[in-house]
Structure formats: C-alpha cells, structure tokens
Amino acid sequence: MADADLDVVIRQLARQLHTGLMTRAKERRDRFNGLAAKAKGKDTGDRFKMMAKATMEQATAAAKRLQMSADNVADSYARSMRLAASAPVAAKVEKKAKEEKPAKKAAKAKKAKAKKAK
Numbered sequence: 454m455a456d457a458d459l460d461v462v463i464r465q466l467a468r469q470l471h472t473g474l475m476t477r478a479k480e481r482r483d484r485f486n487g488l489a490a491k492a493k494g495k496d497t498g499d500r501f502k503m504m505a506k507a508t509m510e511q512a513t514a515a516a517k518r519l520q521m522s523a524d525n526v527a528d529s530y531a532r533s534m535r536l537a538a539s540a541p542v543a544a545k546v547e548k549k550a551k552e553e554k555p556a557k558k559a560a561k562a563k564k565a566k567a568k569k570a571k
Contacts, residue, residue, distance in 0.1 A: 467523030
C-alpha cells in the first residue's frame, strides 16, 4: 500500500466506509422491524416500519453522497498529480534569484559604511 497512488487509497477507504455505513443501517432497520413485529398496536407497528424504511432511505442517500465525494476527491488528486508530473521544473530560476540577494545586501552594507566614514 506504500507504493499505491493515493487516489486508489481514497477510493478503497470510501468503499470500506460505504460498507460499514450500510451494515449499520441494515442493523438499525432490522431492529425497527423487530420492534414493529413486537408492537401491540397497529399504529405503533406502522410507525416502526416507517422508521425502518426512512433509515434505509437516508443511509442510502448518505452512502451515495459519500461515494460521490470520494470519487471527486480521488479524481481531483489524480488530475493534479498528472499536471504536476507534466509541468516543467523551475529550479534554476530560483537559484539565480537567491544568488542576487546576497550581492544586493553586500552593496547596501558598503554604502552604509561609506556614509558612516564621512
């Protein structure tokens, strides 16, 4: 996994989260359905069944949003890495700029010494 691209890792983690989220939602749905079966009144049973249905709908929507966000992040990361790999390196320009700065500082120091000597 150390050599894997991060976009693959992002997608893998999203799949794991999706699986965990849906597992928990199914457990909660089953719990509500069990309570509906044990309910003494029809209204109470119907309410638990509605809660079970709503739980699955909300969990499915959340899982879709999670997957979509992970795909967008992974695609964005892969795109930025491709652009970074194809961009030219500008290291020489920075090196010249660093060399000029000490020369300017030395010139200013000489001017300051000349003014003090007068």
